[in-house]
Structure formats: C-alpha cells, structure tokens
Amino acid sequence: MVIFDDIRSAAVRTGLAAIDYETTELSPLEGKLTEVNIAVPGQSWSIPVAEPMSKWLAGVRSLYECGAQVVHWKSFFDQSFHPKYGLPLYGNVHDAKAAFWLLEPQDWAPKGLKDRGELEFGVKAIRYHEVDQRSLRQREQYGKQDAEWTLKLYQLAVPLLKQEGLWDIFINVYPRLTPIAVEMRLTGLKVDRTGLLKLKKEFLQEQDDNLHKIRVYRPGLNPNSPAQVADLLYKELKLKPPHPKFLEKGKAGHESTAADAVKYMVKQHDVAGLLLEHREITKLIGTYIEPLLDQSASDPRGRIHSEFNPIGTDTGRWSSYGTAGEGMNLQNIPAKTDRGKRIKKCFVAEEGNRWSRADYQQMELRVNAQIAHERRMTQAFKDGRDLHQELADAIPCKRADAKAVAFGYAYGMWPKKFAIKYAYPLPEARRFRAGYFRMYPDLQAHHACTEMLVRDDPWARTLGGRKFYLGFLPIEGGERMRKALNTPVQGSVADFINRALVDLAAWRDIYGVPFRFLSQVHDEINLEVPDAYAELVAEMLERIMVESAPLPDVPVEAEVTVGDRWLMK
DNA sequence: GGAGCTAGCGCG
DNA sequence: AAAGCGCGCTAGCTCC
Numbered sequence: 051m052v053i054f055d056d057i058r059s060a061a062v063r064t065g066l067a068a069i070d071y072e073t074t075e076l077s078p079l080e081g082k083l084t085e086v087n088i089a090v091p092g093q094s095w096s097i098p099v100a101e102p103m104s105k106w107l108a109g110v111r112s113l114y115e116c117g118a119q120v121v122h123w124k125s126f127f128d129q130s131f132h133p134k135y136g137l138p139l140y141g142n143v144h145d146a147k148a149a150f151w152l153l154e155p156q157d158w159a160p161k162g163l164k165d166r167g168e169l170e171f172g173v174k175a176i177r178y179h180e181v182d183q184r185s186l187r188q189r190e191q192y193g194k195q196d197a198e199w200t201l202k203l204y205q206l207a208v209p210l211l212k213q214e215g216l217w218d219i220f221i222n223v224y225p226r227l228t229p230i231a232v233e234m235r236l237t238g239l240k241v242d243r244t245g246l247l248k249l250k251k252e253f254l255q256e257q258d259d260n261l262h263k264i265r266v267y268r269p270g271l272n273p274n275s276p277a278q279v280a281d282l283l284y285k286e287l288k289l290k291p292p293h294p295k296f297l298e299k300g301k302a303g304h305e306s307t308a309a310d311a312v313k314y315m316v317k318q319h320d321v322a323g324l325l326l327e328h329r330e331i332t333k334l335i336g337t338y339i340e341p342l343l344d345q346s347a348s349d350p351r352g353r354i355h356s357e358f359n360p361i362g363t364d365t366g367r368w369s370s371y372g373t374a375g376e377g378m379n380l381q382n383i384p385a386k387t388d389r390g391k392r393i394k395k396c397f398v399a400e401e402g403n404r405w406s407r408a409d410y411q412q413m414e415l416r417v418n419a420q421i422a423h424e425r426r427m428t429q430a431f432k433d434g435r436d437l438h439q440e441l442a443d444a445i446p447c448k449r450a451d452a453k454a455v456a457f458g459y460a461y462g463m464w465p466k467k468f469a470i471k472y473a474y475p476l477p478e479a480r481r482f483r484a485g486y487f488r489m490y491p492d493l494q495a496h497h498a499c500t501e502m503l504v505r506d507d508p509w510a511r512t513l514g515g516r517k518f519y520l521g522f523l524p525i526e527g528g529e530r531m532r533k534a535l536n537t538p539v540q541g542s543v544a545d546f547i548n549r550a551l552v553d554l555a556a557w558r559d560i561y562g563v564p565f566r567f568l569s570q571v572h573d574e575i576n577l578e579v580p581d582a583y584a585e586l587v588a589e590m591l592e593r594i595m596v597e598s599a600p601l602p603d604v605p606v607e608a609e610v611t612v613g614d615r616w617l618m619k
Numbered sequence: 620g621g622a623g624c625t626a627g628c629g630c631g
Numbered sequence: 632a633a634a635g636c637g638c639g640c641t642a643g644c645t646c647c
Binding site: 272274275276277278302332333336337341362363364365367368369370371372378379381382414457458459460461462463464466467468471527528529531532533535536537539540544572 | 632633634635636637638639640641642643644
C-alpha cells in the first residue's frame with residue numbers, strides 16, 4: 051500500500067485531508083466499504099478496497115492519525131462503518147455538511163453534497179445514477195469529485211464559521227457528537243419480543259372487535275379511509291364538528307375527520323369513540339409493534355438499529371429515522387396512552403444491565419422564562435411551585451387547559467386556533483390568552499419586543515450563540531415572528547443536551563465507565579449500564595445534564611430513573 | 620409496480 | 632387573510 055504513504059505525506063504537508071467512502075449499501079450493518087476517496091488541496095485519489103484488507107485499513111487509519119485535520123461530508127454516516135473494520139470512532143473529524151448546516155440550518159438550504167457544490171461552484175455534479183458502476187474510471191471520477199468537493203466546501207465554510215462566531219461549537223461539539231450518534235445506531239435498542247407478540251395478539255383482537263362494532267353502523271367500512279369515515283360521520287349520521295373549519299373540504303374532497311373533530315362527536319354518537327380507538331390501535335400495531343417485531347427478528351441480538359442525525363432539524367434538535375427497512379424513528383415511541391405505554395415497556399435492558407433514563411424537567415418553559423426575563427415564572431421555578439396549576443387558578447381554568455395555554459400561546463398561537471383545537475368557544479379561548487399574559491407580563495413584553503425587532507433584525511439566536519437567519523420569511527403574516535419566538539427556546543435546549551452528551555462521553559472516556567448510549571429524545575438521554583455501575587452513572591448523568599444547561603436566573607432540574615426497561619410505570 | 624401526494628398521528 | 636414550533640411514518644389514494 052505504497053500509495054497511502056504518498057497520500058499521508060501530502061496530508062501532513064497540507065495539514066488537511068477530506069475522506070469519503072463508497073459502500074455497497076447504506077446500512078453499516080449489512081454494507082461493505084468498496085472505495086475510499088481522499089482529497090488534499092490540489093490532489094485527489096480514489097482507492098478501491100484491496101487485499102490484504104489489513105494493509106488497506108492500516109493505510110486509511112494512518113490518514114486519520116497523521117496529524118492532518120480530517121474532514122468528511124456527513125461524518126456520522128461514514129464513521130458508522132468504522133467499528134466493523136476495527137477502525138476507531140474519531141471525535142475530532144470535522145464535518146463539512148455540519149458546517150453548512152450551522153451556517154444555514156433552514157430547510158430551504160441545499161442539503162446534499164452535490165446540491166451544495168453546484169450552488170457554490172456553479173459546476174454540474176456527477177450524479178450517482180449517471181455512473182456506470184462497472185466502469186472503474188467512472189467510479190473513480192465520481193469518488194474523487196466527492197472528496198474534492200468536501201474539501202473545497204470545508205475551506206469555503208471555515209472563514210464563515212469564524213466570522214459568525216460558530217467556530218467553537220463546530221470544532222468542539224459537533225465532532226464529538228458523531229461517535230455518540232454512531233454508537234446509538236450500532237448498539238441499538240433491545241426489545242422484549244415475547245411481550246410485543248402478546249401485545250400484538252391482544253391489540254389485534256381488540257381491533258377486530260372494534261371493527262365489528264363500527265361496521266354495525268356501516269357494513270364494509272374501512273375505518274382507515276378518511277373519505278369513507280367523513281361520509282359516514284357527516285353525510286349519513288350528520289354529526290356536528292366543534293367548528294365549521296372541519297367542514298371545509300380538503301384536496302380529496304371531503305370534510306376533516308381529524309381527531310380534534312371526532313373527539314367532539316363522541317357525545318353525539320357511539321361510533322366516534324369506536325373510530326378513535328380503532329385508529330389508535332391501528333397506529334400502534336402498524337407503526338410500532340410490527341416493525342419492532344420484524345426488525346428484532348432479523349437482528350442477532352434482537353435490537354433495533356435506527357439512525358440518529360445530530361444535524362437533522364432546523365432548530366438544532368436531533369432527528370431519528372429508519373433507512374431501507376432498518377431502524378425506525380425512536381423519538382416518537384408511544385408514551386401517553388395506556389396501550390402506548392405498554393409498547394414502551396417492551397424496550398428493555400440487556401441481562402445484567404440497567405436502563406438509565408434522564409429527562410430535563412419542563413426545560414422549554416425554563417428556557418423561555420430565561421429568554422423572556424419573565425420574573426414571575428422565574429420565581430415560581432425558584433420556589434418549586436406547580437406552574438400549570440398556578441396558571442389554572444389565575445385564569446381560571448382546568449390544569450390541563452393551562453398546560454395547553456402555556457404551550458400554544460407561548461409561541462404565538464391565536465385564540466381562533468386554540469378554540470378549534472380544544473373545542474372551546476372563541477370568547478373562552480380569548481379569556482385564556484388574556485389570563486395567560488396577565489399572569490406573565492414580562493412574557494407579553496417579550497412578544498411585543500420580538501415582533502418589533504424581527505422586522506429589522508432577521509436573526510434568531512440560542513442562548514449559546516447559535517443563530518438562525520429568518521430573513522427569507524416575510525415580515526408580515528406572523529411566521530417570522532413565531533419562529534423568532536420558538537427557535538431560540540427549542541434551539542437552546544438542543545444545545546444543552548448536546549453539551550451534556552459530549553461531557554458524558556468525555557467522562558466515560560476518562561474514567562472508563564462501561565455504559566452505552568442508546569438514544570436521545572430532545573430533552574432525554576437513555577443509557578444502558580452494567581448493574582454494578584448503575585448508581586454511579588445515574589448520579590453523574592443528572593449532574594452533567596444540570597451543569598450543561600447554565601441558565602443565569604432559572605434553576606434547572608433533571609430527573610433520572612433507573613430500571614430494567616425504558617418505561618417502568 | 621413504484622413514486623408522490625394527502626390526511627392523520629406518534630413524540631418533544 | 633391568516634397566524635404555536637420541531638420531527639418521521641403509515642394507509643389510502645392517484646398517477647404514470
């Protein structure tokens with residue numbers, strides 16, 4: 051592998067190397083590496099996997115460890131192939147995709163390497179489908195362009211990141227998140243197949259009983275067809291929705307059968323409740339139980355391997371998803387209804403391990419209190435009072451309504467929508483909003499301020515200084531204002547949990563504590579910890595989460611639960 | 620037979 | 632005139 055010696059010398063000389071892999075599949079569990087593409091300033095290579103593999107791998111490894119700054123495009127994808135080849139997960143690799151995401155996280159920005167390159171360089175990219183995979187020359191051209199563009203885009207982004215004050219987070223946070231996201235995917239979440247099979251049987255029976263009861267009112271009805279359900283509810287049974295809005299016909303030419311409308315019909319006809327229940331069960335079986343059973347059956351350890359993307363959203367939150375039948379979104383596992391909870395209880399720790407879960411407590415509210423300098427809310431957190439109950443007493447309304455008020459009106463919802471969503475008369479919704487802002491005058495001032503400021507200053511910022519350009523949104527219409535209210539809050543929480551993950555990983559590296567990262571759910575971290583270390587890790591987990599979220603005025607709390615599964619009660 | 624859309628809904 | 636934010640997945644359905 052003489053060629054790697056040359057490449058390494060070039061990398062050392064220039065101090066910079068872009069690396070990109072070609073693989074047989076998108077899955078790091080199934081797929082194999084076929085080529086490594088490398089670019090240094092002024093030169094590039096595409097090197098097919100060669101025998102002996104150990105020599106080839108040593109060559110690749112030497113590039114990471116020669117002291118040059120290594121950069122990838124979508125580092126968490128490329129590095130997810132490392133462990134099966136005995137390569138380490140590197141926590142100091144810069145990611146050109148993350149660079150552009152930090153500069154322009156919005157969804158209108160080009161996401162792919164090719165799209166971004168075409169935009170920045172004004173040159174047509176070689177697209178994957180244009181490449182004749184049998185032609186070594188074409189493969190080489192394609193691979194070299196990927197590496198070259200990764201390198202050039204990185205060089206383009208560096209001064210911009212520094213100029214925008216994003217350099218620190220780019221080199222100190224995002225590279226260290228990559229190994230964590232990869233670890234989550236490769237480790238996977240273990241599920242209790244016996245429990246899931248039992249649930250499936252039970253739910254299918256319920257679903258069937260339910261279907262028969264529904265079909266008494268209309269034989270042959272498919273409850274999963276909104277068109278058929280609308281016809282039954284509105285045309286045949288003439289049921290009334292909570293608001294005329296639901297009578298408006300959509301693209302498919304029928305009235306809305308959304309849950310908010312059907313819930314309201316429960317008092318009018320038995321079929322409404324049956325339909326809602328049928329929908330719930332169908333959703334749980336189809337979206338969760340069946341994929342969980344399928345995927346755990348095809349994995350040797352019965353685990354679910356999902357992708358986690360630390361740069362998957364506009365605001366800085368992570369996203370989670372399945373790729374080509376492998377993995378699924380692990381950030382929307384049911385937790386609210388009784389049936390849903392039974393599914394979540396089927397996520398279990400491996401024998402000899404504990405499931406350690408930590409949640410920030412009411413974190414968005416706390417961050418909002420901080421950002422708005424809301425004195426009353428801040429004091430309530432300091433005193434440890436029940437905010438929602440306090441608001442409910444003041445409005446007055448039910449506690450559950452106060453909660454809805456706090457989440458809706460905080461981010462610019464209007465009474466009309468509140469009234470429709472929660473089936474209240476408009477004056478009642480207005481009264482709630484008035485009560486809310488009477489309770490929190492500083493928050494009202496913050497809304498007024500934001501509305502004014504966002505006209506001239508199109509930037510929104512998190513407490514940690516990450517920023518979002520909102521200038522592409524029209525000033526009128528409210529969307530810019532609502533995003534200006536929400537992004538700093540959601541984005542700050544995202545920054546905090548990222549910091550917590552990084553610090554937790556660093557603590558583990560230093561002391562060699564043997565836990566595994568399982569998942570991240572926006573304000574929650576899940577770990578699998580050998581029994582003997584469970585207590586120590588739980589203590590540290592809580593401490594790191596709290597310390598990673600330094601709010602100057604508002605106290606922060608994280609709650610840790612340790613058990614044999616994700617959800618205990 | 621697959622792509623792409625809509626409606627609906629799971630989570631924070 | 633119209634006005635919470637952020638995601639990903641499924642079934643039904645249309646279209647090519």
